[in-house]
Structures are given as C-alpha cells and as structure tokens.
Amino acid sequence: MARAKLNLLNDNFYHIFWDKLAFVQQRSSTFRQLCAEHGIAVTHQRQILYEVMQGMDGHPSPEEVYAKIKKKVPAISLATVYKNIHLFVESGILRKMSMHHGSVRVEMNDEEHHHMVCSRCKAITDIGEKELGLAPRRRKLQDGFLVERYAVDVIGLCAKCQQA
Ligand SMILES: [Zn+2]
Numbered sequence: 001m002a003r004a005k006l007n008l009l010n011d012n013f014y015h016i017f018w019d020k021l022a023f024v025q026q027r028s029s030t031f032r033q034l035c036a037e038h039g040i041a042v043t044h045q046r047q048i049l050y051e052v053m054q055g056m057d058g059h060p061s062p063e064e065v066y067a068k069i070k071k072k073v074p075a076i077s078l079a080t081v082y083k084n085i086h087l088f089v090e091s092g093i094l095r096k097m098s099m100h101h102g103s104v105r106v107e108m109n110d111e112e113h114h115h116m117v118c119s120r121c122k123a124i125t126d127i128g129e130k131e132l133g134l135a136p137r138r139r140k141l142q143d144g145f146l147v148e149r150y151a152v153d154v155i156g157l158c159a160k161c162q163q164a
C-alpha cells in the first residue's frame with residue numbers, strides 16, 4: 001500500500017517535471033527550432049523579422065513591423081515584410097487576427113483573449129474572458145462542431161472616438 005502510494009507520488013512528480021520542461025523548452029526554443037518544426041527555411045532576414053515582432057505588443061500591422069525593422073535592416077522592402085509575415089502565419093509560427101478590421105494584423109499575445117475593435121479608428125484592444133462576462137465555454141457545438149478556440153470580436157466605439 002505504502003509502496004503504491006509512493007509510486008503514485010513519483011508518477012505525479014514525473015508528469016509535473018515533464019510538463020514544466022516542455023513549457024520551458026517551448027518558451028526558449030530558438031527561431032531555428034521553430035522554423036524546423038514548422039517546415040520553413042531559416043534566413044537571416046526572417047530571424048531578425050521574428051525578433052523584431054517578438055518585441056512588439058498588441059496587434060502590429062505589416063506596415064508597423066516594416067517601420068521597426070527598417071531601422072535594423074535598411075535594405076528590406078515592405079513587400080518582403082508582407083511575404084514573410086504571411087509565411088509565418090501560414091506555417092503556424094505566428095497567429096493572424098480575425099480579418100474584418102481592414103488590414104492584416106498579427107497577434108502577439110499568446111494568452112487566450114478576445115478583442116474590442118473600434119469601428120471608427122480601428123483601434124484593437126485585448127479583453128479577457130472574465131471582463132467580457134462570457135458564459136462557460138463548450139467544446140462541442142451544434143452539428144458536431146468541435147471547438148478549437150474561441151475568439152470574440154466586440155465592435156464598437158472607443159472612448160476617444162465617442163468624444164470626437
Ligand atoms: Zn476609436
């Protein structure tokens with residue numbers, strides 16, 4: 001009995017240990033590893049692009065990313081930035097936001113969250129599930145639809161635009 005308990009304890013410890021290790025590895029995985037996992041070739045430009053984007057908050061547009069990376073790689077073109085962001089999104093390295101805000105935006109927030117979108121100035125702000133007051137989420141919906149992720153866009157007017 002005592003032995004069984006001990007084994008159980010070891011087993012739990014083992015799982016916690018591996019979960020932690022996997023998490024740490026994921027966090028510190030280099031761009032090179034990411035590319036290998038997602039099947040794209042590593043180039044110097046892509047690496048710098050990725051690093052620049054990791055340093056940005058919120059939902060940068062390709063134009064915003066271009067303005068940043070140009071300071072480091074003056075020769076880079078907006079078309080190249082577009083192409084590589086598209087590649088990052090297609091291969092699953094980065095996530096694209098849902099699309100009715102007029103332009104491509106990349107999601108840099110890894111936590112699950114939703115968005116408040118201003119219909120006038122297009123400002124996008126993250127909002128947590130609790131703040132939004134959503135009902136508990138279901139994993140299965142009608143017609144056998146299996147949920148992977150919930151992303152709610154709340155369209156409205158931001159405080160600034162309400163005063164304008
Ligand atoms: Zn606004």
Ligand SMILES: [Zn+2]
Pocket residue numbers: 058059107108109113114115125126
């Ligand atoms: Zn977001």
